[in-house]
Amino acid sequence: MMQRSSHVACPFVTGTRRLDEPYPGREALRAAGPVAIVEAPAGGPVAVVTTAALARAVLTDPRISKDTALAPAHWDAQGAGLEPTAAQALSLTTAEGELHAALRRAHAPMLAPRRMRALEGSMRETARAMLRDAGPGPVDLVAEFTTRYPLTVVGDLLGVPRSMLDEAVDACRRMWDDPGAAMAGFARLGAAAMAHDGLARELRGRLPASVTDEQVHYLLFALIFAGQLTTDAALGFLLARVLTSTPPDDTAALVDDVLRRDPPAPFTLWRFTAEEVELAGVVLPPGTPVVVDVAGVAGDPGASLAFGAGPHVCAGAHLARAELAAVVDVLVTDFPGARLAVPAAELRRVDPGTLAGSRLATLPVEGLRPRE
Ligand code: HEM
Numbered sequence: 001m002m003q004r005s006s007h008v009a010c011p012f013v014t015g016t017r018r019l020d021e022p023y024p025g026r027e028a029l030r031a032a033g034p035v036a037i038v039e040a041p042a043g044g045p046v047a048v049v050t051t052a053a054l055a056r057a058v059l060t061d062p063r064i065s066k067d068t069a070l071a072p073a074h075w076d077a078q079g080a081g082l083e084p085t086a087a088q089a090l091s092l093t094t095a096e097g098e099l100h101a102a103l104r105r106a107h108a109p110m111l112a113p114r115r116m117r118a119l120e121g122s123m124r125e126t127a128r129a130m131l132r133d134a135g136p137g138p139v140d141l142v143a144e145f146t147t148r149y150p151l152t153v154v155g156d157l158l159g160v161p162r163s164m165l166d167e168a169v170d171a172c173r174r175m176w177d178d179p180g181a182a183m184a185g186f187a188r189l190g191a192a193a194m195a196h197d198g199l200a201r202e203l204r205g206r207l208p209a210s211v212t213d214e215q216v217h218y219l220l221f222a223l224i225f226a227g228q229l230t231t232d233a234a235l236g237f238l239l240a241r242v243l244t245s246t247p248p249d250d251t252a253a254l255v256d257d258v259l260r261r262d263p264p265a266p267f268t269l270w271r272f273t274a275e276e277v278e279l280a281g282v283v284l285p286p287g288t289p290v291v292v293d294v295a296g297v298a299g300d301p302g303a304s305l306a307f308g309a310g311p312h313v314c315a316g317a318h319l320a321r322a323e324l325a326a327v328v329d330v331l332v333t334d335f336p337g338a339r340l341a342v343p344a345a346e347l348r349r350v351d352p353g354t355l356a357g358s359r360l361a362t363l364p365v366e367g368l369r370p371r372e
Contacts, residue, residue, distance in 0.1 A: 002045060002284055005032035011048070011267075011293070012041045014353030016361065019240065019344075023266060024351065026296045034280040041354060042080035044072050046289040047279065048267075052303030054280055055292040059268070059310035063277050066094050066312060070272035070287055078179060081354050082270065090215045091222055092315060093269060100311060103219075106206040107315050110157075110199040116318040119157070123326035126152055128334055128370070135368025138341040142236055142363045147172065150231035153323050154224055159198020160189050172228050189224065190217030227316050229356065230264035231323055236349075236360035237262040238324055239331065243365065244344045247332045255324045259306040266295035267355045268308055291355065337367035 011025035029036045030050045040046040049055050058064055068077075069085035077084075086094040092103050109115070127149060134144045151168045155161075160168065171185030193200035194216065204216050238258045248254040271290045276283060284290070294305045307314035314320070331338060340347075341364035349358040 002037055002047070002282060002288065004045065005029075005036040005038060008032045008036055008038055010039050010041075012353055012355070013351060015351050016348050017351070017358075019237075019347050019349060019360075023295045026293065029293060030296050030299075035282045037282070040072075040075075040080070040289055042072070042075040044074065044289075046291060047282065047284055049279070049290065049292045050296050052297040052300040052305065055294075055297055055305055056309050058271070058279065058290060058292060059305075059308060059312070061277070062096070063274050064271045064290055065096050065274045066269065066271055067096060067274075068094055068270065068272075070274060071270065071289065072287060080270070081356070089218050090211065091218060093222060093226070093312070096311075104311070104315065106203060107219075107223075109206075110202055111316055111319055113318045116322040120322055120326055122156070123153055123323055124330050126156070127327045127330040131330065131335060131338075131368055132370050135335070135338075135370075137366035137368045138364050139366075139368065140362045141239060141365050142360050146232045146235040146239070146360075146363070147228065149235065149327065150228050150323060151224070154227045154319070155189075155193075157198065157319070158200040158220060158223065159193040159196035160200075160224075161192055161196060164189055164192055168224065168228075172225060175225065183221065186221035186224065187214075187217045190220040193220060223316065226314075227319065231320050233264040233357050233359040234259060234262070234320070234324060235327060236363055238328065239363060239365075240340075240344070240347055240360065242328055242331055243338065243340050248328065251325045251328045252321065254328060255321055256304065256306075258324075260298045260304040262357070263294045263298060263304075263306045264357045265306070265308070265355075266293075266357045268292040268294060268305075269312075269355060295357075334370050335368055336371055337369055338365055339367050340364065341366040 008028045009025045011029055013024050034051045034054045036048045037045050038048055049058050067086040068082045071082055083094050095103055130149055147169055167185055168189055171182045174182040200220055241258055268291050273284045273286055273288045275286050297303050297305055307317040348361045350361050351358040
């Protein structure tokens with residue numbers, strides 16, 4: 001039977017903590033076994049998978065679906081951070097099976113590693129110009145850079161005009177308090193991207209003609225928002241690390257290490273059992289919410305699941321890694337005087353109390369002057 005794990009505090013808590021303080025509740029969660037049953041933020045039980053081996057099995061198990069049509073009926077969709085069901089909106093994140101595979105095939109060429117490598121120079125150029133314009137400081141890079149830079153990069157890629165950057169920032173920030181207004185903003189960004197040359201049009205061309213423009217706008221929203229939310233948070237931790245340590249020998253390894261220690265998605269998105277499923281001896285009835293404790297399994301050797309695994313593994317992982325590496329290289333090479341404007345011990349991270357990850361509250365930096 002599915003019973004609440006005793007002595008396990010809810011891991012979905014809001015709060016502020018130091019950078020080196022562990023994720024709240026994670027130790028007890030892992031101590032509860034490979035599957036811990038805790039209270040979901042929207043109410044009722046949720047099964048949290050706490051080992052890397054079981055996580056990989058769950059993330060490839062066709063009986064455990066991302067379609068939000070299977071979510072508990074009493075959940076408030078907005079409060080639970082649920083996307084529309086697969087029938088309501090065509091989306092990589094909720095489609096399953098052959099439809100999902102076809103959508104992935106349509107997206108794959110635009111986010112392929114070779115294409116991302118070809119864009120590294122322009123990403124560095126973008127980072128250099130944005131940091132120069134933000135400097136010399138003191139400036140809070142969380143307010144002025146970590147949201148704007150990933151939105152600029154993905155916007156350039158898709159064909160969103162740069163003049164719409166403020167609108168993109170606004171749409172992302174309003175997603176939590178006014179999702180209706182945010183989605184209207186994203187639809188305008190999608191329409192603008194499709195009117196320009198860029199990968200949005202290329203994606204459109206690879207989808208069947210029966211897919212409507214409105215549906216393409218939703219696919220573009222997913223790319224913009226999924227990329228911003230995560231890369232934004234990662235940038236804060238990455239920049240803080242670069243500003244408080246010796247310059248890295250291996251930028252790619254540094255990026256991966258930061259993503260492992262401070263995963264921007266510390267839990268996967270919601271999944272739901274489509275039928276009765278037994279996981280490590282725990283029987284989950286149909287419709288049970290399941291998430292993987294990505295932050296917790298990072299302690300297992302060689303087990304980073306920062307980008308997920310299985311059919312829904314992050315579609316933008318190569319883009320994200322290239323974007324993050326470009327910023328590190330630019331900061332180290334072109335801004336040798338950049339330093340924290342406060343003692344590192346004063347930096348704080350904020351946990352949102354949902355599945356989403358923590359992000360730095362502020363990152364005050366000074367000496368941000370380009371090398372002559
Ligand atoms: C450091 C940055 C990033 C991290 C840590 C990250 C993490 C993840 C994770 C863990 C998943 C899987 C969620 C699950 O299975 O429940 C995912 C999926 C996804 N990510 Fe990312 N992501 C990042 C950046 C990006 C970027 C830049 C883009 C867009 C261009 C993007 C687009 C997506 C999409 C579309 C999916 C859904 C894929 C599917 O369901 O088939 N991500 N991401």
